[in-house]
């Protein structure tokens with residue numbers, strides 16, 4: 001994760017006193033390896049950021065439903081300090097549309113596949129609207145059966161999964177989601193890309209508290225983060241990727257364009273990546289990451305495949321004993337935090353609280369690239 005540090009006053013701004021959106025600010029970019037760079041960053045309120053994202057999508061031809069659904073997820077990413085799945089993704093949305101790889105007006109179709117399975121045909125549109133369309137029936141089936149799955153098919157996918165997971169935990173459900181992407185990642189012991197960055201996300205609802213959510217790529221890092229390093233002209237840490245000969249590389253261009261990304265945790269991440277290929281690919285009748293990349297045909301569009309979401313209702317599993325057992329889960333969380341360790345998503349929730357007051361900061365160069373899409 002790139003860490004941006006505010007080199008200006010450090011004083012929080014209330015949203016009503018935010019500086020003008022396009023006024024440049026000089027901010028220090030503190031890299032973890034001691035390099036110090038300065039970037040021009042600008043601050044946007046969340047409303048300004050959302051308006052910018054939606055206007056670009058509408059201007060370029062997406063219908064209002066897709067523009068709103070996509071803008072909501074990228075603004076959530078920017079708000080929560082997840083720049084790799086934030087505003088910068090709007091560039092990829094427009095690129096995918098211009099390449100003819102996403103349908104701007106696709107109407108997702110909900111199919112009642114089986115007592116515990118909902119299918120949504122995204123019809124070549126972005127996944128966000130398809131998830132919205134399938135969520136009510138997924139929730140209904142989960143409450144009826146205790147467990148249910150949503151298979152999204154034929155979707156163009158680029159979003160962070162926690163956005164969906166949080167909707168399920170808000171409904172009191174436990175949730176798991178995963179999907180393939182493009183074949184960018186070499187298996188442990190190999191050097192040629194086979195897997196996508198294949199994220200796995202999990203959520204657990206907590207009464208009166210933010211849910212326990214983790215959401216990570218099965219590669220060492222999301223590809224979006226390496227792309228942000230490339231945009232900032234910064235080397236990547238060792239362990240993220242290799243060159244075309246399978247040798248370690250810290251050059252983002254080499255890893256992205258010629259070599260391969262690596263899995264996290266060696267053979268363990270590799271096996272999880274393979275599992276994601278299987279259960280969110282052939283199991284739901286959709287493409288693997290290799291097939292998605294072949295379909296892309298060099299256009300560098302967002303991946304095109306399926307997504308699997310599994311939801312579980314604690315009340316169906318536990319009945320009257322639900323509260324008693326959910327309390328035991330709280331003991332687990334306390335034993336993690338009690339020794340100074342943090343829960344996954346804690347950083348994100350803290351970033352969210354800050355952004356709601358201060359707005360978000362994005363590089364001026366990204367802002368310029370985004371504005372150019374309104375011409």
Ligand code: NDP
Nearest residue numbers: 158159160161197199214215216217222344345346347348
């Ligand atoms: P990170 O490695 O940045 O973080 C992964 C998870 O680990 C987060 O839940 C994070 O919480 C948590 N975490 C990080 N550090 C700690 C710590 N010290 N203690 C406890 N928990 C910690 O994520 P990735 O780069 O692997 O993935 C980033 C995003 O990219 C994900 O949201 C994923 O969905 C998305 N992605 C999407 C793809 C797609 O096909 N649509 C493909 C690949 C990735 P926190 O956020 O609070 O730091």
Ligand code: PYC
Nearest residue numbers: 158181197222223224
């Ligand atoms: O960052 O690896 C990634 C990614 C792939 C698709 C969407 N995000």
